[in-house]
Structures are given as structure tokens and as C-alpha cells.
């Protein structure tokens with residue numbers, strides 16, 4: 001889809017720049033990945049996975065029932081007992097490096113498939129998701145033989161079998177966040193990708209086969225929420241979950257008292273705070289990236305913009321102008337900024353919350369872009385006149401919708417930012433270094449970005465406060481949830 005941009009009276013048309021899908025070889029059907037092989041599900045059930053930008057079916061995928069999940073967990077248990085736990089860290093690292101190199105080599109294939117199955121713009125899957133996923137494997141490969149140095153004198157040992165449940169917003173990246181630290185520390189895994197985005201995890205299973213990882217060290221069971229629930233209830237030793245706070249609470253209740261370890265990475269409603277002394281053009285880019293990156297399907301999205309009153313008018317003018325330049329459409333077009341909403345269900349959720357914003361009296365402003373006829377789409381949207389009590393200020397929308405509030409003093413900014421059940425991330429825009437530190441001390445959020453937003457590095461820990469969950473992924477801290485320390489019984 002081509003779109004016009006107006007600059008100083010001239011109008012430039014963007015020619016379509018579609019990425020070819022020829023590099024992706026889709027199978028008609030994908031079985032479950034258990035004990036190193038693709039197998040038919042004992043459940044006998046399959047489901048269709050689609051392209052959310054076109055609603056066209058891509059493939060049939062197996063739906064794992066409780067019996068299938070049980071077999072996957074048994075296979076992970078055998079691999080743990082027989083081989084993996086006793087393998088020297090340097091040997092485990094070899095496999096992780098192999099997987100990382102394969103991800104780099106096949107990055108384009110993975111990126112195209114990620115965009116086809118999930119709807120995210122190719123420039124994001126190509127430049128962010130895949131490089132970061134490979135970087136996580138490289139990073140944790142480096143720790144595999146250095147755990148004694150990471151936790152000196154604390155006799156680190158693995159936990160056992162990890163059940164890992166991931167969402168649809170960053171399918172490959174979340175798979176890497178889960179698998180890389182688990183494997184590096186000597187655990188084996190059963191991974192459950194999200195129902196709407198199973199395909200890159202299944203391609204990863206092929207890479208894992210080619211890397212000759214011992215069978216059963218990684219198992220991948222596709223399916224919907226029931227498959228995830230079966231995994232939580234199985235005999236795994238640890239559950240690692242990323243997804244909604246609602247499901248996180250269910251999981252916590254389910255495993256209470258079972259002795260299973262748990263980490264939860266849940267939702268967010270991050271405040272992105274712009275002070276009057278900020279470099280405003282730079283801040284605008286950070287605000288846009290904070291909420292429109294990946295269609296706003298980001299747990300740490302800067303979905304509440306807090307603007308200091310003196311710059312509110314000028315910032316709004318700039319933001320509205322920038323909104324009209326966002327190119328919304330074909331995820332596979334290299335010029336696309338905002339792709340498809342991941343599913344019809346998510347689109348309905350966004351529509352429902354946006355309607356509540358209008359109904360509760362906030363003022364809506366939307367990009368005027370033309371949307372494709374088929375597929376799931378939502379216009380980049382701003383809300384002003386938002387008050388703290390509005391649903392759009394409190395609930396996670398998980399879409400390209402920004403709620404804008406104002407503040408006068410730093411104290412008021414802190415109070416408003418922390419007035420949320422969530423606490424995953426925050427952003428601060430100011431030219432004063434001392435103010436950045438003052439704010440970072442007071443913001444109850446796992447990550448505070450200063451004069452940037454949505455920045456990730458495998459060496460940097462990520463995780464929440466309050467209803468955003470507990471446990472950290474990334475960095476040295478990301479090893480801990482997969483280890484017994486102080487020589488506990490393995």
C-alpha cells in the first residue's frame with residue numbers, strides 16, 4: 001500500500017516495498033516437537049493458524065492435550081536425568097552457540113515468518129526480534145560454564161524440567177528469553193507458544209534438531225490456553241509464564257503449595273514522562289516508539305503519556321503531526337511502521353476499551369490512514385482529557401492507543417506514574433541528569449528508561465513490580481530463577 005506524505009507542499013508517494021515470502025517454506029501441517037521428533041498429537045486435534053493481515057490460513061498445527069503434554073514432560077525429564085544435567089557447562093554452551101548462529105544465518109526466514117504469522121512490521125521482526133533472540137542465546141551460552149563465578153560459593157545446580165508459556169506479541173524473542181537461560185543452567189524445557197503465533201517456535205524446533213541438541217532437552221507443545229493449563233498442572237519443577245495478569249493469577253493459584261518454582265512476567269501500563277526541559281523532537285520519537293512499536297502489543301509499552309503542562313500544547317501539535325506520517329498496513333512492506341493487530345479477539349478488546357474512553361469523556365484523535373479491507377487493523381490513536389479514573393488510564397489496552405495526562409511538578413509526575421496496579425517500565429524525558437536519578441529512585445517500575453524507550457539488551461534484567469509479576473529475565477539475574485543456590489538437593 002502506498003501512502004502520501006506531505007513535506008513543505010510536496011507530496012511523495014511511497015512505492016510498495018514488499019519483502020518476498022519465497023524464503024519461507026510452509027508445511028501443510030506441523031506436529032508436536034517431542035523427544036527431538038515431530039509427532040502427531042494423541043489428542044487427534046489440529047487447529048488452523050492464520051495471517052492476521054490477510055486472514056488467510058497458513059498451516060494446520062497440532063493441539064496438544066493433557067496426554068501429549070505429559071509425554072513432552074516425560075521426555076524432558078528423561079533428557080534431564082540421563083544427559084543434560086550432568087553435561088559440563090562448556091558442552092551445553094556449544095549447543096546454545098550453534099542455535100544462536102543458526103538463528104543469525106536464517107534470520108531473514110524467521111523474520112518473514114514472524115511477520116506473516118503475527119502481523120508485526122518486517123522492519124521490526126528483522127531489526128529487533130531476530131537479532132535480540134540470537135543475542136539472548138549467545139549471551140546465555142557465555143554463562144553456561146561460568147555459573148560458579150556468577151554465584152561464587154553458592155553451589156549452583158539446575159532445578160529440573162521447566163514448563164514455559166509465552167505470548168503472541170514477541171513469539172521468537174520470548175522463546176529465546178525462556179529457553180536460553182533454562183538450557184544454559186542445565187534444565188530441560190517444555191515450551192508452549194501462543195495459539196495465534198506457533199510457527200516460528202516450530203521453525204526453531206527444526207533449528208534445534210539441526211543443532212543436534214540431545215532429544216528431549218527442548219520440547220514444544222502447541223495449543224491454546226488449555227494446553228498451557230495442562231503444562232502448569234503437569235509434573236514440571238518450574239513454571240515460567242509471560243502473558244496477562246489474569247492468567248498469571250490463575251497459574252499462581254493453581255501451583256500454590258505444589259513446591260513448583262514460578263516466575264511471572266505480566267502486563268503493564270507504563271508512564272512515559274516528558275518534562276518541559278526535554279528535547280521535544282527526540283521525546284516525540286520516543287513517545288511514538290513507546291506506544292506504536294509492534295502495534296502497542298508490548299507489555300512495557302509507554303501507554304500513559306504524562307506531559308508537563310507548559311509544553312503540553314506544543315507537544316500535542318508535534319505528536320498529532322507525527323501520527324499522520326505513520327505508515328499503517330502490509331506487515332511485509334519494508335516501509336510499514338504499524339502492522340496488523342494480532343487477532344480478531346485482540347482487536348475486539350482494543351475496540352471495547354477505546355469505546356469506553358470515548359464514553360467516559362476523553363477526547364480521541366486518530367491517524368487518518370486508509371486501512372486494508374481484510375485482516376485486523378486499528379488506527380494509531382491518541383486520547384487527551386484523560387483522568388486517572390478512566391479505564392483507558394488504568395487497564396492495559398495492548399494496542400496502538402495512547403492515553404495522555406498532564407502534570408505540574410516532579411512529585412505529581414511520580415504520584416501519577418505510580419498510581420497503577422502495574423509496575424513494569426517507565427520512561428523519563430529531561431535534560432537534567434539529576435532529575436533522571438531522582439525520578440528513577442521513586443518510580444515503582446522494573447525498568448526506567450531515560451531519554452529513550454523500549455531498549456533491550458540480553459545483559460540487562462527485565463521484570464515487574466506489583467501486578468506486573470516477579471522474577472527477572474535477562475542478565476545475571478535471569479539465571480537465578482533456573483538455579484538452586486546453596487547446594488539444595490537437585
Ligand code: NAP
Nearest residue numbers: 166167194195224225228229243244247266267299396398
Ligand atoms: P494470555 O491468555 O495470558 O496468554 C499468554 C499465554 O498463556 C498464551 O500462550 C496462552 O495460550 C496461555 N494461556 C492462556 N490461558 C492459560 C491458562 N489458564 N493456563 C496456562 N496458560 C494459559 O494472554 P492473551 O489472551 O493472549 O492476551 C490477553 C491480554 O493479556 C492482552 O490483551 C494483554 O493485555 C495481555 N498480554 C500481556 C502480555 C505480556 O507480555 N505481558 C502478552 C500477551 C498478552 P493462548 O495463546 O492459547 O491464549
Ligand code: MG
Nearest residue numbers: 224225244247
Ligand atoms: Mg488467551
